[in-house]
Amino acid sequence: MSPSLRHLTFWALLPLTALQGLWLRSRALRLPGASGAREGTIGEGEDYHFLAVGDSIIDGVGAGSIEASLPVQFAAAIAKSAHRCVHWRVEGASGDAIQELIERVAALQHDDPVDLILVSVGVNDVTRLSSTRHWGRSLNRLLEILHGRWPGARILFAGLPQMENFPLPPQPLRWSLGIRAATLDLIAKETVSAQRGAVHVPTRVEPLEHDFCEDGFHPSAESCTLWARELAVLHSGSIAQ
Numbered sequence: 001m002s003p004s005l006r007h008l009t010f011w012a013l014l015p016l017t018a019l020q021g022l023w024l025r026s027r028a029l030r031l032p033g034a035s036g037a038r039e040g041t042i043g044e045g046e047d048y049h050f051l052a053v054g055d056s057i058i059d060g061v062g063a064g065s066i067e068a069s070l071p072v073q074f075a076a077a078i079a080k081s082a083h084r085c086v087h088w089r090v091e092g093a094s095g096d097a098i099q100e101l102i103e104r105v106a107a108l109q110h111d112d113p114v115d116l117i118l119v120s121v122g123v124n125d126v127t128r129l130s131s132t133r134h135w136g137r138s139l140n141r142l143l144e145i146l147h148g149r150w151p152g153a154r155i156l157f158a159g160l161p162q163m164e165n166f167p168l169p170p171q172p173l174r175w176s177l178g179i180r181a182a183t184l185d186l187i188a189k190e191t192v193s194a195q196r197g198a199v200h201v202p203t204r205v206e207p208l209e210h211d212f213c214e215d216g217f218h219p220s221a222e223s224c225t226l227w228a229r230e231l232a233v234l235h236s237g238s239i240a241q
Contacts, residue, residue: 010179013172020173021127028168029215032094034060034069039089042072043079049113050075050088051150053105054120057158058092062213066090068221070228071118077232078116087112097124098138105145114150118231122160122188126180136187143195155198156231160185162204168216201234203227 033056052058052071060069067073075088091108093100101121119142125135146155163169164178185202192200211220219227 006179010176013176017173017176020170024169024173028217031061031213031215031218033092034063034066036066038066038091039087040072041085041087042076043083043085045079045083045085048078048082048084048086049115050078050086050118051091051110051114051116051153052088052118052120053091053146054101054118054158055092055096055122055124056094056218057120058090058118059094060090060092061094062215062218063221063224068224070120070219070224073224073228074118074231077228081232092120095124096121097128097130098122098135098142102138102142102145105142105149108149114153117146117150117153117155118158119146119155120158122184123163123181126160126163126177126184129180130184132183132187135184136191139188139191143192143198147195147197153197155192155195157188157192157198157200158231159188159200159202166217167212201231204230 050071052074056062057070060066060071063069069090071090071092072088075086078084079086089110089112091104091110093104096104098121101119121142122135143155146153160181162178163181164174166174166177169177189200192198211223212218213220
């Protein structure tokens with residue numbers, strides 16, 4: 001199916017998929033963020049400061065404990081591969097879309113140095129049908145704020161997942177979410193790639209390799225382990241510099 005035909009089909013199905021979304025929202029299992037402190041230190045060696053900001057992925061929904069969440073497992077992978085003492089901090093909130101994240105980051109009372117920032121946002125913009133113009137402009141604004149606060153930090157943007165592989169949504173809602181997520185992720189890739197010191201990292205969701213937690217929408221702790229290792233391997237060279 002051509003991109004233009006997918007686009008037309010997405011909007012033609014919107015009355016049905018909107019109803020499915022409302023039904024799903026009323027019945028979906030809602031899990032809390034991970035338990036545990038939102039900052040800590042791991043590893044030995046030269047000090048390295050890591051900040052993770054974003055949505056439920058950063059908040060550790062589905063992971064159980066904060067140690068099993070993606071950000072902290074990623075911090076542990078950095079500490080191991082780069083032989084660093086990683087000081088990590090997590091600033092995430094389930095349900096945050098790009099505008100809420102901008103407000104959260106702008107209000108952060110955090111003056112410590114930061115070497116690396118992991119950003120996860122966008123899934124809630126998909127489910128809220130945020131416009132592509134709003135998404136692109138807001139992502140630029142978020143990156144500007146992050147660069148302004150921590151000009152020397154490297155930014156890793158976790159790409160939007162392939163939502164057509166999420167088990168929870170029924171069809172055709174699942175297909176529509178996948179189309180919209182791919183559209184926003186393409187904008188994110190172009191926007192992030194144009195920024196100095198920022199990298200867009202694709203997020204792969206392959207049902208045969210990655211598990212979901214019990215809500216059928218968030219990755220399991222095991223999937224976060226694989227994801228953290230992939231991030232560490234893909235960027236070990238730049239992180240170690």
